[in-house]
Amino acid sequence: xxxxxxxxxxxxxxxxxxxxxxxxxxLTVLQPVSVLPHTAEPVSVHNSPAGRAFGAQExxxxxxxxxxxxxxxxxxxxxxxxxxxxxxxxxxxxxxDCLKELADIAEVLGHEVVVAERDTDxxxxxxxxxxxxxxxxxxxxxxxGRSCARPEYELGxxxxxxxxxxxxxxxxxxxxDHLMLYVTNGMGEGxxxxxxxxxxxxxxxxxRRAGIALADQAALGDQAVYxxxxxxxxxxxxxxxxxxxxxxVKVVDAGSPQxxxxxxxxxxxxxxxxxxxxxxxxxxDYVAQDFSVEPGDRLVFVSDxxxxxxxxRGEAYGDAALARAIxxxxxxxxxxxxxxxLRELTGHRGQSxxxxxxxxxxxxxxxx
Numbered sequence: 001x002x003x004x005x006x007x008x009x010x011x012x013x014x015x016x017x018x019x020x021x022x023x024x025x026x027l028t029v030l031q032p033v034s035v036l037p038h039t040a041e042p043v044s045v046h047n048s049p050a051g052r053a054f055g056a057q058e059x060x061x062x063x064x065x066x067x068x069x070x071x072x073x074x075x076x077x078x079x080x081x082x083x084x085x086x087x088x089x090x091x092x093x094x095x096x097d098c099l100k101e102l103a104d105i106a107e108v109l110g111h112e113v114v115v116a117e118r119d120t121d122x123x124x125x126x127x128x129x130x131x132x133x134x135x136x137x138x139x140x141x142x143x144x145g146r147s148c149a150r151p152e153y154e155l156g157x158x159x160x161x162x163x164x165x166x167x168x169x170x171x172x173x174x175x176x177d178h179l180m181l182y183v184t185n186g187m188g189e190g191x192x193x194x195x196x197x198x199x200x201x202x203x204x205x206x207x208r209r210a211g212i213a214l215a216d217q218a219a220l221g222d223q224a225v226y227x228x229x230x231x232x233x234x235x236x237x238x239x240x241x242x243x244x245x246x247x248x249v250k251v252v253d254a255g256s257p258q259x260x261x262x263x264x265x266x267x268x269x270x271x272x273x274x275x276x277x278x279x280x281x282x283x284x285d286y287v288a289q290d291f292s293v294e295p296g297d298r299l300v301f302v303s304d305x306x307x308x309x310x311x312x313r314g315e316a317y318g319d320a321a322l323a324r325a326i327x328x329x330x331x332x333x334x335x336x337x338x339x340x341x342l343r344e345l346t347g348h349r350g351q352s353x354x355x356x357x358x359x360x361x362x363x364x365x366x367x368x
Contacts, residue, residue, distance in 0.1 A: 017088040022126040026162035027339050033126040050084045059103055061095055069095045073106035079149025082110050135194035136165045144172055147335035152244045156335035157361040160342050167193030168303045168357035177244050183257040183301040183361055185236040200225050200235045200278055214241045218252045218286040225279025234279040247367050249291040258307055262298040267323040295367040300326050305356035312350040321348050337362035
């Protein structure tokens, strides 16, 4: 597929070089898609021309030697940022004349990559700068994506440690009038945590796809987990059903993930009536609570691997530092916020290696 794109760009636009870069799981580098064994070097997401196009989600034109220019184009599918297509052209005038067409080609390429990933590992392998643990492999395959955008909302999420995640998870699904969002805090470590989360998420998806209401989805997920583990393992989940037209929300709080809301320049924690985690006891009944969002609201969901992390002085990140991080990132798009908050968390922790999974999901609500 990439060879076909190169052929078209060379013939139609006199391109001298065409490269596709995929964002790695940790969102730290852009990995080149090339024939194995890989020979091209990755580029930084933070301080490179390609990284600038990826972060801003806008084409970026870079001058190169001999009067040529290199155009870096974001490769994105419905808000899910996959990577960057870099095209070297003879001159700046040629680049400016066809910039819109090249951006369209990059968008089409993104859709084709998503389809191709059903049948090939080429693009999934290109996303890895390190080897994933088996638990992390299962978790990443379970996710819907890392970001999503529609006129009513923008979503972004990130998991850490990206290459060794255990049981934390997020899931979302949109219809014409609703957005359902689950934020999951799995218990345990390694493959056992991943197996528990896989069972619970697929049970919730099975109920959701049957058209069942949110509280009953939680009950069916609870039954599935209890039937297998008999209460020895359970799973915390925060579940939302957003009405896209009105901003009314149904919520089931079954455990430990927390929600913070940024509204009118003020960050506050939003608490719901806590109910039992999924699978703790047999045949637990769940009740959905009412909530509402307003245009301009930013909702940030975090697992206990974020808000409970202590600094070297013993201060929990959720006490004050998390609210400061949400305020300091208020101008960033939703897709950039989770990564920025997790960087702040690393500084708060005082050591690079986390002791627990860390999950951040950011939802910007625009409404209709």
